[in-house]
Every structure is written in structure tokens, then in C-alpha cells.
Amino acid sequence: MTVSDRFPSDLEIAQAAEVLPVRRVAESIGIQPDELIPYGSTKAKVHLDIIKRTNSGSRGKYIDVTAVTPTPFGEGKTTTTIGLVQGLGRLGKRAIATIRQPSMGPTFGIKGGAAGGGYSQVVPMEEFNLHLTGDMHAIGVAHNLAAAALDARWYHESRMSDARLEEMGLNRLDIDIFRTQWRRVVDVNDRALRNVIVGLGGRIDGRPREAGYDITVASELMAILALVDGNDYASALRDLRERCGRIVVGADTAGAPISMDDLGVAGAVTVLMKDTLHPTLMQTLEGQAALVHAGPFANIAHGNSSILADRVALQLGEYVVTESGFGADMGMEKFLNIKCRASGLSPDAVVLVATIRALKTQGGGPKVVAGRPPPDVYLEENLPLLEAGLVNLVAHIENARQFGVEVVVAVNTFPTDTAAERDLVKAAALEAGALAAAGSSHWADGGRGAVELAEAVVDACRRPSQFNLLYPSELPVREKIEAVCQRIYGASGVEYSPAARRQISEFEAAGMGHLPICMAKTPLSLSHDATLKGRPRGFTVPVREVRASVGAGFLVVLLGEVRTMPGLGARPAYMNVDIDDDGQIVGLF
Numbered sequence: 001m002t003v004s005d006r007f008p009s010d011l012e013i014a015q016a017a018e019v020l021p022v023r024r025v026a027e028s029i030g031i032q033p034d035e036l037i038p039y040g041s042t043k044a045k046v047h048l049d050i051i052k053r054t055n056s057g058s059r060g061k062y063i064d065v066t067a068v069t070p071t072p073f074g075e076g077k078t079t080t081t082i083g084l085v086q087g088l089g090r091l092g093k094r095a096i097a098t099i100r101q102p103s104m105g106p107t108f109g110i111k112g113g114a115a116g117g118g119y120s121q122v123v124p125m126e127e128f129n130l131h132l133t134g135d136m137h138a139i140g141v142a143h144n145l146a147a148a149a150l151d152a153r154w155y156h157e158s159r160m161s162d163a164r165l166e167e168m169g170l171n172r173l174d175i176d177i178f179r180t181q182w183r184r185v186v187d188v189n190d191r192a193l194r195n196v197i198v199g200l201g202g203r204i205d206g207r208p209r210e211a212g213y214d215i216t217v218a219s220e221l222m223a224i225l226a227l228v229d230g231n232d233y234a235s236a237l238r239d240l241r242e243r244c245g246r247i248v249v250g251a252d253t254a255g256a257p258i259s260m261d262d263l264g265v266a267g268a269v270t271v272l273m274k275d276t277l278h279p280t281l282m283q284t285l286e287g288q289a290a291l292v293h294a295g296p297f298a299n300i301a302h303g304n305s306s307i308l309a310d311r312v313a314l315q316l317g318e319y320v321v322t323e324s325g326f327g328a329d330m331g332m333e334k335f336l337n338i339k340c341r342a343s344g345l346s347p348d349a350v351v352l353v354a355t356i357r358a359l360k361t362q363g364g365g366p367k368v369v370a371g372r373p374p375p376d377v378y379l380e381e382n383l384p385l386l387e388a389g390l391v392n393l394v395a396h397i398e399n400a401r402q403f404g405v406e407v408v409v410a411v412n413t414f415p416t417d418t419a420a421e422r423d424l425v426k427a428a429a430l431e432a433g434a435l436a437a438a439g440s441s442h443w444a445d446g447g448r449g450a451v452e453l454a455e456a457v458v459d460a461c462r463r464p465s466q467f468n469l470l471y472p473s474e475l476p477v478r479e480k481i482e483a484v485c486q487r488i489y490g491a492s493g494v495e496y497s498p499a500a501r502r503q504i505s506e507f508e509a510a511g512m513g514h515l516p517i518c519m520a521k522t523p524l525s526l527s528h529d530a531t532l533k534g535r536p537r538g539f540t541v542p543v544r545e546v547r548a549s550v551g552a553g554f555l556v557v558l559l560g561e562v563r564t565m566p567g568l569g570a571r572p573a574y575m576n577v578d579i580d581d582d583g584q585i586v587g588l589f
Helices: 010-016 022-026 051-052 079-088 125-129 135-159 162-167 220-227 233-246 267-275 308-317 326-344 356-362 384-399 419-431 440-464 477-489 498-509
Strands: 037-040 044-046 061-067 093-101 120-123 185-188 196-198 208-213 213-215 248-252 258-259 280-284 291-292 320-321 349-354 408-414 436-440 492-497 517-520 540-543 545-549 556-560
Touching: 010 120, 010 125, 010 540, 022 037, 022 044, 022 280, 022 291, 037 061, 044 280, 051 308, 061 079, 061 185, 061 326, 061 440, 079 093, 079 120, 079 280, 079 320, 079 408, 079 436, 079 440, 093 308, 120 440, 120 477, 135 185, 135 220, 135 248, 135 267, 196 258, 220 326, 233 267, 267 419, 280 326, 291 308, 308 320, 308 326, 308 349, 326 349, 326 356, 326 384, 326 477, 326 517, 349 356, 349 384, 349 419, 356 384, 356 419, 384 419, 408 419, 408 440, 419 436, 436 440, 477 492, 477 517, 477 540, 492 498, 498 545
Parallel strands: 061 320, 061 349, 093 291, 093 320, 185 213, 349 408, 408 436, 492 540, 517 556
Antiparallel strands: 037 044, 120 280, 196 208, 248 258, 280 291, 545 556
């Protein structure tokens, strides 16, 4: 497939594809018919008991796709993930992709969908980017049930005596509503809901208070779904129930935490989420299996698909290619320090996606704004600007190498790139310690355009892995934070607010000091400051706040203001989406 004068849209490519029945895709990787839970003919959930049946076999090779510091457009990690799986298929390898389910917030906002693009995407693209098999809905309902339970308990306790509560089998929680940590969620970008007042309308309608909404994928329940583990459905369900019970939703007037178990809602939340534990099977444009599961953001959570999907894929495939959100300082660091720590799985290789455009921005190029055409400097050869930005590529390669994993750089090619620019990036990658650097035209050419990249990944996976974590679990919390800030971001030091110091002391006193840390920061710089480009040095990272995601099993370290509810732009993507006269969806991308 070559680029024509008018290259078809992602949706046109997807709708023109010959989509295989999902049972044929399942059969190709050894999934038995009774292990499928069909949702129509082209997608199905895979029952988790498959792990128990297959866990005596050999494990496939485990590859994480990450990227240099991205632009607001994204640099094509999902497209590269799917293209690599297709490229491995061209080499005769049984490869499986494990990727996150997209939020409909970005799908209808500026970024668009997350099925990949061009001739390297998951199909049916419309189903992937919209409701899929209902997991997002289940998480949203479960989350909001807990929010309603918190407000209901606060309302009724204000009207009941201790004796009446005891008569109903309840103890007084004495909720401090000003310490509430559990906002409501909805899966659309809606800035008007970031901060709201609930309970208006009179006494019967509740007690007025300030509240707010996050986007559904920011829910701790989503982060939990991606970290639940087990050897079958029953053990995964037990893990989910225990994690839901531990979630802290607020505190009482003495400052003691209030959990979902304290509210009595954890069991119902688990029931609403029980079917989300099974990953969804779909396919690439070239017929390889893709397991879609969970969708946590990478700026406020760990930004990776599920351990359970990876376990299923690793028992069925020779190569499993997963993807981490944003740059290597974000999703990859969390994949390695949080997800691999939780699962005990170790990667065999890291694929670092680089684009000429992204490296030029890191070299000091003009600002790139999503939804607007990039400035001309990104569309023309400019070797000095590119060379200035290569320090960013070097930093990410060195960061990945710290974990003892081989790195393959994938230069995701655009029509405006020149041979001289691609050669410059490849040379810098090899000099920085990457095992290989390969250009990849998978977007335009599908698996055929990713064969060189696939060959490099196969070579990397043949080499012995010496994976190691960046820090041990028993290290004090502040030393963990400083390890990430100094060794991954390149900071000279860390400065803690008085609130952050107090929170860290409280968490360690409560026995949470062993938890890994999840850094919440801008994805647009290696540092905490989006304006610091390239490879910043000599800066101090300010830690504003530390929160405990007890159910997920990590401490969230906030390095600045991080939005948990995006807003819509002046011309969002939904303005292009419609139904034509034949009932076909148009305008998705």
C-alpha cells in the first residue's frame, strides 16, 4: 500500500477493511470457543480462566512501546504498537497487542481516537473508540455509586442520633466533608463540571457542598482494573474486591481515613465491575489479535493497560507488544516501577518512538498546538534545530537503559521528513546506547513498513534481559521521589511543600511507605515545567502534594496543577462526527 494523492482517512481505511470473525482471530492464538464471551461477530471478551488453562506453557517476549517527549499531537505510539505487531506477523511470528481502551473525552475533543492510524490500526475502529464492551460505563457507574453513598451517609448522619444509627446496624462515620477525596466522574470533556455545588433545592435534596467531576479514566477504579492480578477469574475477582475495600474516599473529623468498606459500598462496586475483568479481543488490520483492557491516564495514574491482558497474551503469543502513555519519563517509568513491580513480569525490550517533529520542538522550535497545522519549520528540513533536540532522545534512551532493558528506537516517518534528518536521528540513537534504530512507515504501508523495526525487536528480545527496578519498595518515600526526579528527569534537587512533608510522614506512619510512587506532572517536558525543553539540567522539582491511592497500591506525587477533567476546544472533533444516509459513521479519526 503506498500513499496516494489523497490518502484515505483512518475511518475510511477501517471501514474498507475485511474484518475477520472474532472466533477466527481467537482460534489463531489458541483461545477455545468456550473461553469467548461474544459481543457481536467482531469483538469478544476473553474469560480469565484461560490463564489457569495456559499457565504451564512458555511465556512470550514482552515489549513496551514508549516515546520521546511528545507534542500535543502525539507521536504515534499506538500506531507503532499495531504496526510492530503487523511487522512481526510479516516475519511469521505470532504477535499480540495489548493496549488501553480510549476515553471518549479525547475521542470527541481534539486528539481523536486511539485505535492507531493509517494502515496500522485496530478494527472495527468505530467500536474500539466508542462504547466497546461497556467497561467504561461500568467503571463510571461504580465510581458514582460510591460518590452517592458518601453523600447519602453524610446526609443521614446529620439527621439521626447514635441510637438510631445503632438500631440500623450502622456506626457513625462522622464524615468531614471538607476532606472528601471522591469526586464524581463522566466520560466526556466538560470543564463546566470541574467544580460544582451539589445538594441544592432544599433539605430533601441533600446537603449543599462544593464538589466536582473528573473524567472517568481518572478514576482510581480504572487504575485498579489495570493492576488487578490473578491466576484465574476467581482470584482476580478477590483481588478486585480487596482493592475496592481499601479505597480511601475521605476522612472523619479526627482525620482518620474512611474507606469504601467503611461506607459499605465496596461489595456493590465490585459487583458492578466484575465483568470488566475480562479483556476484550479485537484485531489489527492484518488480522493479528489485540487485547484491549483498561485505560488509566499517564499524567495522574500509571497510564498502562492491564496486567491481566498481558498475562493472557504472554501465554498465547510469541511476542506481546504493549504501550505506555506519553513519554518514557511518564508511562514507561510507571510501567517498569509500578506495573512490573506489581506483576513480577519483566520486559524483554523497549521500543522508543521518535519523530522528527517532536525532536524539533525539543530543540527550541515554535509551539505546537493540537487542532492547528504545525508551523512550517516542522515541515521542512532543518538539521540544526533537529540536532539541538536530540538531547531529549538521548535522555530517554539512557533512562530506559537504567532499567537494564535493550532499547530499539523507532523513527516514525512522516512524508515531510528527509533522509538526512532520519539518518541524523538514527546515528544519535546508536551513539546513545540504543541497540538499533529503524525507520518505520507502518502508518502508510502497514506491516510491510515495519519489517525493519520488527527484525530489530526480535534481535533485542534474543539478548538476555537484566531488568532491575529503579528503587526498592522499602526505600523511604522521599528517597523514591528523589530517585525518579534526579535519575529520570535530571533534576538537581526536590523541594517539598509543608503539606507534602506532613502527608509523607502520615502515610509512612500508617504503613504505606512501601508503596511505589506515581508521579503526576506535565507530559510536555522531562521536567515538571512544560516550558523546559530538550534535556533540562539544574532545576529543582517542587512537590506540591502527595495523595494515597490505597486501592491501586501507590502514592500519587503531584508536581504541579494537573487537570483531572479536560475541557473542549473551540472546534472539537465531535463537530465532524455524523451518520450518513447509509447508516455509516463518518468523521471519526
